Amino acid sequence: xxxxxxxxxxxxxxxxxxxxxxxxxxxxxxxxxxxxxxxxxxxxxxxxxxxxxxxxxxxxxxxxxxxxxxxxxxxxxxxxxxxxxxxxxxxxxxxxxxxxxxxxxxxxxxxxx
Amino acid sequence: xxxxxxxxxxxxxxxxxxxxxxxxxxxxxxxxxxxxxxxxxxxxxxxxxxxxxxxxxxxxxxxxxxxxxxxxxxxxxxxxxxxxxxxxxxxxxxxxxxxxxxxxxxxxxxxxxxxx
Numbered sequence: 001x002x003x004x005x006x007x008x009x010x011x012x013x014x015x016x017x018x019x020x021x022x023x024x025x026x027x028x029x030x031x032x033x034x035x036x037x038x039x040x041x042x043x044x045x046x047x048x049x050x051x052x053x054x055x056x057x058x059x060x061x062x063x064x065x066x067x068x069x070x071x072x073x074x075x076x077x078x079x080x081x082x083x084x085x086x087x088x089x090x091x092x093x094x095x096x097x098x099x100x101x102x103x104x105x106x107x108x109x110x111x112x113x
Numbered sequence: 114x115x116x117x118x119x120x121x122x123x124x125x126x127x128x129x130x131x132x133x134x135x136x137x138x139x140x141x142x143x144x145x146x147x148x149x150x151x152x153x154x155x156x157x158x159x160x161x162x163x164x165x166x167x168x169x170x171x172x173x174x175x176x177x178x179x180x181x182x183x184x185x186x187x188x189x190x191x192x193x194x195x196x197x198x199x200x201x202x203x204x205x206x207x208x209x210x211x212x213x214x215x216x217x218x219x220x221x222x223x224x225x226x227x228x229x
Contacts, residue, residue, distance in 0.1 A: 031214035042202050042219035043157065050214045090156060094215050099145040099164055099208040102217060104156040 003027050004105035006091050012111045015081060021108045023074040023091030029103070030096040032074040034066060037088040037107070049074060050096055081112045115140040117205050119220030126193050127228055134223045136203035137185040143205040146186050147217070148177060152199045160201075161188070193227045200224050 004025045013019050023032065031050050035043035048056035049068040063085075065077040074091055088109055092102040116139040126132050138146075144165035149157035163170045163177045163186065170177050174193075179186040190197055203220040 033214065040200070040222070040224075042222050045216065048214035048216065055214055056216060096214065099206075100215065101147045101159045101162055102215065104149075104158070106156045 004091055004093055004103050006089075006105035006108050008108055009106065010109045010111075012113060013078065013081065014113055015083075017081075018077070018079045020078065021076040021089055021091075021110075023076075023105055024072055025091075025093040025103070025105075026072055027093060027103065028071075029093035030071060031094045032068060033092040033094075033102060034064075034074070034076050035090040035092060035104075037090055043090055043104075047076075078110075081110075083112050086110055086112045115143060115205055115207070115218040117203060117218050117220040119203050119223060121223060122221065123224045123226070125226045125228060128193060128195060130193055132188075132190045132193050132197070132225055132227075134188045134201055134203070134225070135185060136187070136205075136220045137183075138205040138218075139184070140205070140207060141181075141184065142207045145206045145208040145215075146177070146179060147204050147206075148188050149202045149204065149219075150199045151202065151222075157202060190225075193225075195227050195229060198225055198227045 007022045034046040037043045046060045047066040052068045063080045067075040088107045090107045091105040094102045119136045147162035150160045151157040174191045176189040201223045204217040
């Protein structure tokens with residue numbers, strides 16, 4: 001069982017669609033992350049939220065828009081994506097300010113057609 | 114920024130043999146080194162981690178060693194089993210800072226295959 005839950009598990013969207021990925025954790029973690037992972041590659045950091053504020057944006061295109069409504073929730077809004085954006089999108093959370101690991105959700109498998 | 118190199122990219126062993134995966138890092142200020150196992154189609158899962166004030170840590174069949182001087186750390190799996198087959202990622206971070214989250218730098222991954 002994972003303590004970080006992501007929905008949906010799979011998503012197929014056209015290049016003109018708008019969709020959102022959702023992530024929830026109840027471990028009391030104050031840092032939350034979005035990663036993108038292509039097949040056989042390591043996860044690539046996209047965004048980091050710390051205490052519900054965006055602290056890191058790894059030069060991600062504006063067609064990806066993160067949102068952190070509260071300390072337990074993290075969203076990733078998608079608009080006008082390209083086929084090369086197809087990937088596994090992983091959410092993670094961690095304690096803030098300590099030497100602590102990231103806990104990953106099961107991910108959303110996104111296909112852009 | 115931090116750069117983490119990982120070798121080998123693929124590793125095949127016979128069941129019962131040992132497997133060793135090696136990583137080097139560039140930032141001498143990095144002080145926390147987790148290892149993740151990712152099975153096909155699943156999420157990365159933490160299997161063991163080590164802090165820079167420790168040279169070795171063991172958990173049953175899995176151990177990690179750290180050489181701060183040489184800036185490298187290794188994962189050792191003994192008595193390998195078919196269920197150990199997965200991709201393994203090392204990572205490094207300069208942690209303990211308040212604010213900004215923990216920006217892990219991952220290695221490129223090792224595909225481990227345990228053959229019967």
